[in-house]
Amino acid sequence: MWLARLKWGAALVVAGGAVGWWLTAPDLLPDDYLTAHSGDAAAGESVFIAAGCASCHTAPGAEYVEGPPVLAGGQRFETAFGTFIAPNISTDPDHGIGGWSDQQLVNAIQRGISPGGAHYYPAFPYTAYARATAQDMADLVAYMRTLPAEATPSRPHEVGFPFNIRRSLGGWKMLFADEDWVVTGDLDPRVERGRYLVEALGHCGECHTPRNALGGLDRGNWLTGAENPDGEGRIPGITPAELGWSAPDIAAYLESGFTPDFDTAGGSMVAVIENTSRLPEEDRAAIAAYLTALP
Amino acid sequence: MKRLATALTVLSVAGFGTTALAQDDVDPAIAAAMKARQAHMQLYAHNIGVLGGMARERIPYDADAAQAAASNIAALTTLNQSTYWPEGSDTSVEGSKALPAIWENLDDVMSKSEDLVMAAAAMEDAAGQGLGALQGAMGGLGGACGACHEDYRLSDD
Structure with a gap:
């Protein structure tokens, strides 16, 4: 009896392992x-x-x-x-x-x-x-x-x-x-381009969106700010409620690094500005349009 | 005379009050140095605000005002700041965003501050020469500020 149970148990472990192996392929x-x-x-x-x-x-x-x-x-x-x-x-x-x-x-x-x-x-x-x-x-x-x-x-x-x-x-x-895109629905072409730059290529959510205990992005709190993985400071939220900057201010920040109060970008964002300052102006405007259209 | 003394006492108590709130138990020499450098940064921000306001077309371009702001910034970049940055005034002190890395990389900090002098000089040459010239120099100035803030200022907004 116990032997049969053990056999079944072993079979289940092997099958479970095989399913796990297949799922993680x-x-x-x-x-x-x-x-x-x-x-x-x-x-x-x-x-x-x-x-x-x-x-x-x-x-x-x-x-x-x-x-x-x-x-x-x-x-x-x-x-x-x-x-x-x-x-x-x-x-x-x-x-x-x-x-x-x-x-x-x-x-x-x-x-x-x-x-x-x-x-x-x-x-x-x-x-x-x-x-x-x-x-x-x-x-x-x-x-x-x-x-x-x-x-x-x-x-x-x-x-x-x-x-x-x-x-x-x-x-x-x-x-x-x-x-899947995080922001869905009927978007105007500029916001759609901004979504492509923010959610795909620019991977902004990687730092600006909080993560769960296993490191998965919390899409329900998209771009609302997060702990700094380096341990010091905090990565700011960039939704309209968190940031509150106008679209022209965001676009200008991505070009010069100056905030609306004329403080400057710091930390890892400096390297980001080195990139965004080299994008076409329409792309910076598209990012700003997307960010200001966030819920 | 008595009234003046009272006024001074009130002012100094009020002043002490705000300092005590912000920087409890901080070595007064360090607190004073932090105040000085934060005021220095504030002077940058105020003058860059004039240039940036024009660059972003929030306020009309005015060549004289732009030139004056750019010259102030250029002058600020050349001040000797050695007493603003005493050892021990890093992020271990409340109210300080100066990362300890500053004191571990002083050569790099100095080289970046020389880059800032250059960027401010470029802005001083450009600011009075029209809106386009001013806008063209903003990125260089922002980049020079950011170069230091990238590695040496605590990111926290």
Whole structure:
């Protein structure tokens, strides 16, 4: 009797494990995802700037300089789950992404899956990039291929048990990765462009939206401000109720870094302004239109 | 005479009251230095407010007023601030947003303050030359302010 029960128990554990394994398996993009899109490097530079890639992937302490960024990696991001270290994503074939196919690179950016099939940690904002268009991704990849190679090895993340079990990130993705737009409904074209810049490429919600205990974004409190993962200070809310700035003030802030009171951006927002100051003026206006249209 | 003494006492008590509320048990020398540098920042903000108000077209462009504000900012950037930043006046003191990293990276802080002098000089050259020139120099000035606030000021809004 007890033996039969044990057998059933074992069978259930095996079946449960198999279901878990299947549920946490990487969910790749379709093989023909990029087929209809040929990449344009010049257009890709705008995508790269709007997506803020250089802010995290240039070397620590590297000041913004004119010219193509060197994506050597090495910046450290301290969080409650451990310290994540941005990898080298330059075109170096050994230490960067030079040896990856376009499809592999886009699976990394939009699905958070490495060429070897491992899940990336969501410190890399692939859950936001998942909302980007295939054409923008093709352009982005074409641009990244033009950037200089740099042979700095990527360093492993400093993450302890249990967060070091990458397979478990499959479960995290199932629970929290959500490709749907946060703001829905009938939007005018400018607000819709702003939504694309804020919710997809700009990944603003990654810092400005609070997270639950497992690090999933609390979409019900979208952009209402959050704890600073570095531990000090607080990331401000940017909804109309939290911020209260006019659309022209927001657009001007994204260009010059000056608040309506003529204080300036600080902390990580300085790197964001380096990017937004290089966007076309219509894009800054679109971000402002979206933010001021938030509930 | 007696009335003056009373007035001074009232003023000093009132002044002490606000200080005590904001910075309880703080070394008076550190509190004074923090007040000085925060006032310095306030002078920047006030003058940048004139330029920014014009740049954002909230107030009409006025070449003389713009020039005066830009010259004030340029003058402020050249003041010697060494006594504003005593050791121990970092975020461990209530009311201070100055991160301890300042005192660990003084060379970098100085190099960024030289960049600010340059950006303010560029604004001084531009501000009186028309609205377009003023608007064109705002980003450089904002970037120079932000370069320090990025690493050395507590982000908290």
